[in-house]
Amino acid sequence: MSNSKQAVPDTLPLLRERIDSIDSQIQILINERASCAQKVAEVKLAEQGGESVVFYRPEREAQVLRRVMERNEGPLGNEEMAKIFRQVMSSCLALEKPMRIAFLGPEGTFTQQAALKHFGKSIVSAPMAAIDEVFREVESGAANYGVVPVENSTEGVVNHTLDSFRDSRLKICGEVEERIHHHLLVSPNINSEDVTHIYSHQQSLAQCRAWLDRYWPHAERIAVSSNAEAARLAAEAGRSGRAIAAIAGEVACELYGLLKVSSNIEDRPDNTTRFLIVGNQDVPPSGKDKTSLLISAKNEPGALYRLLEAFERHGVDMTRLETRPSLMSRWGYIFYIDFVGHYLDEDCRAVIDELRERASEVKVLGSYPVAVL
Ligand SMILES: C=C(O[C@@H]1C=C(C(=O)O)C=C[C@H]1O)C(=O)O
The missing domain is CATH 3.30.70.260 (ACT domain)
Incomplete structure (x- = not known):
């Protein structure tokens, strides 16, 4: 854009005037891009027809994001810039066709976080109670794609996910990695010293095992279906004055209005989980x-x-x-x-x-x- 070559003004009013002018140009360009995406949808409908049209193209999106990162010159970092384009594409795709994404719920799980990271925010969320339900939801056509955890750098493989592939005709269409930070959470009206039970998903309990052994050796650890469910249970227990803590992430902490007793309690600071995107399509090569x-x-x-x-x-x-x-x-x-x-x-x-x-x-x-x- 011609403006990027102009000298940057150095007074507040002039800088803001420049920002306003750049914003209006960006906005016009984003809408031009969105119109192209709408046109792409028409072409896809004309070429592929009816029910079988594939709107979401993971290989194309990966190429767009890789190019954004390659040509980026800053001052915004590559990842920051890619995140912005991630959301622009998400909005464009939603104009073509809103995507319903099933994931291992409830709301607030790391799997939901991974779904948003991969597809952007312009999706319809469909939280499922179990991994095999995510598979079924996509198989039945009720959801376009599904997101499931498959392995963690501390705890290894998620058996339920691998086992689900035995009898499923779904295809893996993508992968996404998410750094996992766990916190010990209680309801705000609970004194953390009274805590006798700690709820979480079995994987999360395992990822914090050494920390729990050291600081909470006498608390009983109870495995539940997800850490968001653990957070929900801790909030519910808090309402009736029962001192139950949960181990869960930031999103679940906010969603259920809990307080952090201890932050980042995972045994390994590089704790990362890999998730898979499952769907009904064969993805062509993206080059990587x-x-x-x-x-x-x-x-x-x-x-x-x-x-x-x-x-x-x-x-x-x-x-x-x-x-x-x-x-x-x-x-x-x-x-x-x-x-x-x-x-x-x-x-x-x-x-x-x-x-x-x-x-x-x-x-x-x-x-x-x-x-x-
Ligand atoms: C526009 C397209 O459709 C979707 C939206 C994309 C985008 O906004 O860039 C990229 C791939 C598709 O998921 C396309 O297939 O090119």
């Missing part, structure tokens, strides 16, 4: 992708070795391997493998073809853009 596979291995010596050897020989970088017991045979296993690349890439396709010869089942759970934000 990951693929997740579910593999049922034959129960015989060297079975795992033969699977992994294919990755090594084709130079495909495996980023994760999880094992779950197979429900079909007593000592059979299901492997979940993540690797760098898209299933349409030549080397990745070669690996998948070989795995199909060596395993009893290979299911491509999806190829999707590496998390940008």
Whole structure:
């Protein structure tokens, strides 16, 4: 824009005048962008027709955000700038078609935080009581996409999510990472010294285990369905004068009007959770992708070795391997493998073809853009 080349004025009234003028230009441009998105929707409808139109394009959004970060010259930081564009795209997509996003609820969970980070704020929130309900909501078409936690850097894998993929035809369309900070929360009318029970999701209790052992060795730890639910229960208990604390995050703390007794109590300061976006679509390559596979291995010596050897020989970088017991045979296993690349890439396709010869089942759970934000 021509204005960026002009000298910056140095008096308050002139600076504000400049800001007002820039704002009005930004506003016109944002609406021009929104009109283009509306037009994109018309073209998609004309080309794809009816029920099957795919409005949300994760690969395109990842490319837009990566380009924003690459060309950014400051003074705003890359991530800050990308967050602004994240929301602009979210608003544009909502004009094309409002997206209903199911996530592991209730309101205030880290999964909701992850959903907002990935899709922006212009979505319709659909909190679900359990991970398999998120899958069902998307499978039935009641929600466009779902968001579920899949692994935590301290506590490892979320088994419910991996197990849900066994019988689901949903595809992974994206991933998002979120730094997780936990706080010990009580209702404002409760004296924290009276606390006898601490509620949280089992993963959160585990992520704060050493801290709890040290500071709350005598409090009983009670696992509930989510940390937002723990916060809700602590607020409810507070109303009847019962001293129950919850471990939950910032959003749940605000939502349920609780007080922080202690902040950032997670054992590891880099505590991060990875979430998956599940939907009904195959995502084309974005240029920087990951693929997740579910593999049922034959129960015989060297079975795992033969699977992994294919990755090594084709130079495909495996980023994760999880094992779950197979429900079909007593000592059979299901492997979940993540690797760098898209299933349409030549080397990745070669690996998948070989795995199909060596395993009893290979299911491509999806190829999707590496998390940008
Ligand atoms: C505009 C499009 O539709 C959606 C909105 C996008 C945007 O605002 O840039 C990008 C991808 C889609 O999720 C598109 O497909 O290009």
